[in-house]
Amino acid sequence: MANHGQGPHARVLESLGPAITAGAYPPGSVLRTDELEQRFQVSRTVVREVIRVLESMHLVSSRRRVGVTVLPPEEWNVYDPQVIRWRLAGPDRPRQLRSLTVLRSAVEPVAAGLAARRATPEQCAELTEHALGMVATSRGQQLDAYLLHDIAFHRVVLRASGNEMFARLGDVVAEVLTGRTRHQVMFTDPDPAAVTLHVQVAEAVRLHDAERAEALTREIATGAMAELDILAP
Amino acid sequence: MANHGQGPHARVLESLGPAITAGAYPPGSVLRTDELEQRFQVSRTVVREVIRVLESMHLVSSRRRVGVTVLPPEEWNVYDPQVIRWRLAGPDRPRQLRSLTVLRSAVEPVAAGLAARRATPEQCAELTEHALGMVATSRGQQLDAYLLHDIAFHRVVLRASGNEMFARLGDVVAEVLTGRTRHQVMFTDPDPAAVTLHVQVAEAVRLHDAERAEALTREIATGAMAELDILAP
DNA sequence: TGTGACCCAAACGTCATACTTAATCGCGTT
DNA sequence: AACGCGATTAAGTATGACGTTTGGGTCACA
Numbered sequence: 392m393a394n395h396g397q398g399p400h401a402r403v404l405e406s407l408g409p410a411i412t413a414g415a416y417p418p419g420s421v422l423r424t425d426e427l428e429q430r431f432q433v434s435r436t437v438v439r440e441v442i443r444v445l446e447s448m449h450l451v452s453s454r455r456r457v458g459v460t461v462l463p464p465e466e467w468n469v470y471d472p473q474v475i476r477w478r479l480a481g482p483d484r485p486r487q488l489r490s491l492t493v494l495r496s497a498v499e500p501v502a503a504g505l506a507a508r509r510a511t512p513e514q515c516a517e518l519t520e521h522a523l524g525m526v527a528t529s530r531g532q533q534l535d536a537y538l539l540h541d542i543a544f545h546r547v548v549l550r551a552s553g554n555e556m557f558a559r560l561g562d563v564v565a566e567v568l569t570g571r572t573r574h575q576v577m578f579t580d581p582d583p584a585a586v587t588l589h590v591q592v593a594e595a596v597r598l599h600d601a602e603r604a605e606a607l608t609r610e611i612a613t614g615a616m617a618e619l620d621i622l623a624p
Numbered sequence: 625m626a627n628h629g630q631g632p633h634a635r636v637l638e639s640l641g642p643a644i645t646a647g648a649y650p651p652g653s654v655l656r657t658d659e660l661e662q663r664f665q666v667s668r669t670v671v672r673e674v675i676r677v678l679e680s681m682h683l684v685s686s687r688r689r690v691g692v693t694v695l696p697p698e699e700w701n702v703y704d705p706q707v708i709r710w711r712l713a714g715p716d717r718p719r720q721l722r723s724l725t726v727l728r729s730a731v732e733p734v735a736a737g738l739a740a741r742r743a744t745p746e747q748c749a750e751l752t753e754h755a756l757g758m759v760a761t762s763r764g765q766q767l768d769a770y771l772l773h774d775i776a777f778h779r780v781v782l783r784a785s786g787n788e789m790f791a792r793l794g795d796v797v798a799e800v801l802t803g804r805t806r807h808q809v810m811f812t813d814p815d816p817a818a819v820t821l822h823v824q825v826a827e828a829v830r831l832h833d834a835e836r837a838e839a840l841t842r843e844i845a846t847g848a849m850a851e852l853d854i855l856a857p
Numbered sequence: 858t859g860t861g862a863c864c865c866a867a868a869c870g871t872c873a874t875a876c877t878t879a880a881t882c883g884c885g886t887t
Numbered sequence: 888a889a890c891g892c893g894a895t896t897a898a899g900t901a902t903g904a905c906g907t908t909t910g911g912g913t914c915a916c917a
Contacts, residue, residue, distance in 0.1 A: 399871070400676075424898070434872045436669070439899085443633075443673045444680045447706070455898045456880040469789050470703030473680070490789045493734070497790075501730035556702050556723045557730075632900075657869070667901045672870085688869045689909040 399433045403441045406431070411450050411461055412474060413481035418463035422451070448474055472562055479566060491567045492619055496612035498557060499548065499564075504605035506551035507596045514551040515597040518544060522593040529586045537581055538572045544589055548608070551596070571618065585614055632666045636674045639664070644683050644694055645707060646714035651696035655684070681707055705795055712799060724800045725852055729845035731790060732781065732797075737838035739784035740829045747784040748830040751777060755826040762819045770814055771805045777822055781841070784829070804851065818847050 407427075410416065427438045442459055445451045449466045453459045468474055469490075478487040510518070524540035545568070546561040588611050595604035640660075643649065660671045675692055678684045682699045686692045701707055702723075711720040743751070757773035778801070779794040821844050828837035 436672075436871060436873090439669075440673055440676045442898095444676055447677045447680055447704075453898070454880080455878075456882095456896060458897070464788070465791070468704060469792050471680075471701060486788075490787055493738070493787050494731075494789050497734035498727075498730045501726070505726070554723055554726050555697070556727050558698070559702050656867095669900060669902090675869095686869070687909085688907070689867060689911095691868065 399431070399437045400440060403427070403431050403433060403437060404444060407441060407445060408448075408450070408473065409477045409481055411445070412467070412477040412483065414464075414483070416461040418461055420461040421458040422461070423458045450474070475563060475566065479570060484570075488567060488570055489619055489621055491563055492612075492615055492621065494560075495564060495567065496609070496616055498560060499545065499612055500605045500609040502549050502552035502554065502557045503592060503596065503608035504601040505553060505557075506548050507599050507601040507604040509553045510551040510596050514547055515593070517547045518551075518593040518596055521547065522590045525581075525586050525589055529581050529583065531580070534572055534581075538568060541581075541589075542568050544593075548592070548596070571615075582614065585611060588614075632664070632670045633673060636660070636664050636666060636670060637677060640674060640678060641681075641683070641706065642710045642714055644678070645700070645710040645716065647697075647716070649694040651694055653694040654691040655694070656691045683707070708796060708799065712803060717803075721800060721803055722852055722854055724796055725845075725848055725854065727793075728797060728800065729842075729849055731793060732778065732845055733838045733842040735782050735785035735787065735790045736825060736829065736841035737834040738786060738790075739781050740832050740834040740837040742786045743784040743829050747780055748826070750780045751784075751826040751829055754780065755823045758814070758819050758822050762814050762816065764813070767805055767814075771801060774814075774822075775801050777826075781825070781829070804848075815847065818844060821847075 416422070424435065424438050424442065428435055431438070442451065442453055445459075446453055448468045448471050449462055450468075451459050451461055469478075475487065475491070478484070506514070521540045521544040525537055525544065528537040528540060542565045545564045549561050549564065550558045552558070588607050592604055592607045592611070595601075595607060649655070657668060657671050657675065661668060664671070675684065675686055678692075679686055681701045681704050682695055683701075684692050684694055702711075708720065708724070711717065739747070754773045754777040758770055758777065761770040761773060775798045778797045782794050782797065783791045785791070821840050825837055825840045825844070828834075828840060
């Protein structure tokens with residue numbers, strides 16, 4: 392991703408962030424900087440900068456004379472890609488996957504509708520290409536290749552919507568799709584109905600049929616939610 | 625909000641953040657830390673911590689031997705409430721308002737549908753209360769009171785959806801609604817049709833009619849988009 | 858003239874330390 | 888029991904030193 396390759400800062404952040412989002416420190420817990428210095432064997436500088444970053448994510452709140460307080464989950468910036476990644480890697484994974492899938496079910500149909508209005512010919516071509524790629528790889532244990540086309544497809548739709556905020560969800564969708572492949576249906580071929588729907592969405596976008604693109608994408612989303620048992624509980 | 629009361633850190637951040645999101649530094653611009661030290665008359669400590677925070681928002685990227693590089697807008701964490709606030713306060717305001725309104729149009733109908741399934745009786749009562757409050761304040765220059773009910777209404781819907789990510793959009797919706805009142809229809813009473821729709825949504829949620837709650841909220845969203853001329857361009 | 862390796866300096870990254878500030882705790886007074 | 892005041896504590900800021908990376912310039916050589 393970024394230049395978070397290695398270094399004390401990244402090491403401490405990648406240790407504290409996941410721990411907090413995993414709930415290792417209950418809300419209200421207090422971390423003292425000098426304690427963290429000793430625990431991670433780093434200087435005050437590093438600890439402070441990490442704290443500042445966690446603070447900007449609203450994971451903690453630093454106050455004088457009291458220490459660094461862990462905030463309750465309702466305060467967290469749950470749209471921060473880093474926070475999303477940490478939560479997907481922890482025990483909150485199922486809950487996080489459901490939240491994200493519901494978000495997808497809301498956003499992607501609207502994005503597809505907008506894409507049908509605004510997609511460039513190049514984007515339409517990309518869409519068709521990836522839809523056909525999904526068809527080609529939908530049988531015979533080619534899940535990895537299929538996944539790449541699936542991710543690319545949704546990324547193009549979100550970008551073609553012309554909405555910057557939708558476009559930024561591309562990474563999130565990629566994480567969700569990857570997570571699903573790696574945990575849910577790892578050994579079974581993709582649902583043929585879903586594959587067909589993707590082809591039809593590409594077609595609808597190409598023909599500038601916004602209504603149809605939106606409705607078809609809504610069907611895809613419904614299928615994704617069904618896979619995670621997100622239904623009348 | 626947080627303890628961003630005052631202090632060198634907040635001062636520098638609240639100066640650099642808006643400047644960057646306003647496009648004062650074109651993507652690729654380089655800021656040197658010692659230059660910033662002199663410009664703001666603060667120590668390296670403060671500058672470095674600010675840079676770390678901006679980096680976590682993906683507004684800048686700090687690299688050795690080259691400096692702090694301003695990243696292109698596509699890289700920004702546009703869901704960070706701080707970034708949203710900065711952009712709403714800058715020249716990008718119209719574009720940002722449109723993006724957020726489109727996001728609302730995608731999320732809120734789905735949220736309303738979920739709320740109809742999961743809202744507690746207390747939440748239903750709150751909803752009705754605020755809808756009636758909107759009715760009561762919809763005439764005769766009571767825009768401020770109306771706005772408070774409007775914001776509260778949408779916040780309850782988002783929270784009642786039971787989805788943490790939807791719930792976190794409450795603040796964003798509040799900013800959008802406030803912005804609209806303060807700039808678009810400041811001197812005219814709210815659209816009576818919109819008021820009626822809110823009452824009907826509250827009713828649909830109370831009756832657990834998810835389909836109807838979603839459809840009605842979609843109408844509200846369409847109205848909001850029409851106000852901003854987000855239509856077949 | 859072009860290309861390659863090599864060296865250097867620039868700017869960030871980290872550490873250590875001293876000092877400042879503000880909020881909490883506890884004591885004593887009213 | 889309520890209130891106020893000072894001592895204490897931990898974060899906030901400033902500063903100086905050193906390490907590390909890396910972009911670019913120089914020089915030798917083909």
